[in-house]
Amino acid sequence: MATEHAQQAEHALTPSSYIQHHLSFNAQSVGDGSFWTLHVDTLAMSVVLGLLVMGLVWWIARGATVAVPTKRQAFVELVFGFVDEQVKNIFHGDRHSFIAPTALTVFLWVFAMNAMDFLPVDIFAKFMHAIGFDTWRAVPTSDINTTFALALAVWILMIFFSIKVKGLGGWVHELFCAPFGSAKLFKPKTFLGFVGLIVSPLLFVANFAFNIIEYVSKPLSHSLRLFGNMYAGEVIFLLIGLWAATGLTGTIFGAILGASWSIFHILIVALQAFIFMMLTVVYLAMAHESH
Amino acid sequence: MNINFTLIAQAIAFAVLIWFTVKFVWPPLLKAIEARQKEIADGLAAASEGRSALEVAAKKSEVTLNEAKQKASEIIGQAEKRASQIVEEAKGNAKVEGERILAGAKAEIDQEVNRAKEGLRAQVSSLAVAGAEKILRKEIDAKAHSDMLSKLAAEL
Numbered sequence: 001m002a003t004e005h006a007q008q009a010e011h012a013l014t015p016s017s018y019i020q021h022h023l024s025f026n027a028q029s030v031g032d033g034s035f036w037t038l039h040v041d042t043l044a045m046s047v048v049l050g051l052l053v054m055g056l057v058w059w060i061a062r063g064a065t066v067a068v069p070t071k072r073q074a075f076v077e078l079v080f081g082f083v084d085e086q087v088k089n090i091f092h093g094d095r096h097s098f099i100a101p102t103a104l105t106v107f108l109w110v111f112a113m114n115a116m117d118f119l120p121v122d123i124f125a126k127f128m129h130a131i132g133f134d135t136w137r138a139v140p141t142s143d144i145n146t147t148f149a150l151a152l153a154v155w156i157l158m159i160f161f162s163i164k165v166k167g168l169g170g171w172v173h174e175l176f177c178a179p180f181g182s183a184k185l186f187k188p189k190t191f192l193g194f195v196g197l198i199v200s201p202l203l204f205v206a207n208f209a210f211n212i213i214e215y216v217s218k219p220l221s222h223s224l225r226l227f228g229n230m231y232a233g234e235v236i237f238l239l240i241g242l243w244a245a246t247g248l249t250g251t252i253f254g255a256i257l258g259a260s261w262s263i264f265h266i267l268i269v270a271l272q273a274f275i276f277m278m279l280t281v282v283y284l285a286m287a288h289e290s291h
Numbered sequence: 292m293n294i295n296f297t298l299i300a301q302a303i304a305f306a307v308l309i310w311f312t313v314k315f316v317w318p319p320l321l322k323a324i325e326a327r328q329k330e331i332a333d334g335l336a337a338a339s340e341g342r343s344a345l346e347v348a349a350k351k352s353e354v355t356l357n358e359a360k361q362k363a364s365e366i367i368g369q370a371e372k373r374a375s376q377i378v379e380e381a382k383g384n385a386k387v388e389g390e391r392i393l394a395g396a397k398a399e400i401d402q403e404v405n406r407a408k409e410g411l412r413a414q415v416s417s418l419a420v421a422g423a424e425k426i427l428r429k430e431i432d433a434k435a436h437s438d439m440l441s442k443l444a445a446e447l
Contacts, residue, residue, distance in 0.1 A: 030296055039297040046301060050308045058316045064323035066330060073323075080320050101317035105308050140301075145294060149301035 018245075019238050022121060024135045025143065039143055041133070046140035049112040054105065083107055086278060091285035102157075103281050106150065111273035113140040114230055117265055121237050141272075142230040144223070151223035154280050158218070161287040170290065175211050176204045222279050229272045233265055416444025 026041040060076045069077060087100040116138040128136035140146045163171045176182070182203050240261060244254025420440050 027295075034293065035295050037293075037295045037297075038300060039295070042297055043300050043304070047304050050304060054308055054311055054316060058311070061316050061319045061323075064319050066323055066326040069323075069327075077320065077324055080324065096317065096321055098313060101312040102309050104317065105305075105312040109305075109308060143297065145297035146301050148294065149298045150305055152298070153302050153305050 015242050018242060022238050025137055026133055026135050041136045042140045042143040042146055046113055046146060050109050053108045053112045087281050090281050093288055099284050103277050106280050107273055107277040110276050114269040114273055117233050117269060118262060121241055139230055139234055141226055142234045144227050147223035147227040151219040154283055155219040158283050158287045161284060165288050166290050176207050178207060180207050218283060226272050226276050229268055233268060236261055412447060415447055
């Protein structure tokens, strides 16, 4: 069936079918309803990359010596120091027990997933086709499920730490009494007390609305920023690939353009991983602060 | 752009990765780096301590050297003084000795002179007696007039 599909795709190789083919997931149904589908490519790529990257770091960390470090240990320590420095500047607490390792995980994992954008789209697709996968997307972070999963996990951690640090009461209090504050109610039989009685419910409503907006916008902006950048990058690679298929001139200019975009994309890949890590740390640090 | 079960799978993968990093990756790296930082800090502290100790030692040695120099020059001064003293003493001694020898010699010479005088005097007196004897052989009895003759000889 896969070959049949491929033949169909090859027969009708139009620009839109080319892009559509490259942007479709290897989706497998795991239950009833459209929610119960699994993007096997996304999951497999991200899990393999996660195991590869964190396993590599683990392997080096296990043999870490206090004495003069080897080059690979020095490299891992460089990354470690970079992440630790960022976290130290944002979060003032016991960062080593959770937040800093989480930041390291996010940075390395997202970086590795973003870096899959450097794989030549068509050669990789041909390779996956050859080993029996008709559709296979290489970049897990250009799947909204991945970025949203990470952002949502961070969001849950954010609420968890908020409640852990301030208590459930403190968290609910903050939902209603921050950022605009609340009027003092304890002045009975005075004019100010009367004003407070009127104003306070309004402030509660305003505060709560503001907090809800914040809680909704944080995971959305967190995930969509990364997704948008990686998806756009992938689409541009596909467009360059399209141009390269138009003839000799297109191939030459497509190659030059593809190389330039790849080089520029190194910046985007690293920057987006860094931004995603920084936002994770900022959100978790904000959860620890009380207003 | 469709949210599906992948989301949950990815979230689980993320949680596992975080757990793995928290448990196995971060602590050994942190331990190694902090231990090395401590070692470096200790080394630097030891180095600065050593440097200050060196400074103190240099100062001390300078002081000691100066003291030694002073002492040496003192000793040399004393020795010079002593030497000149000895020379002076020797000079004095030599003078005294010389004078003594000179005085002895003079006394001896005087003695010799006196002895010679005595001898001469005795010889002259005996010569005079002999002359007088020869002249007055007959008239003067040597024995009777010997008292007078020896008085004469003593007066010469």
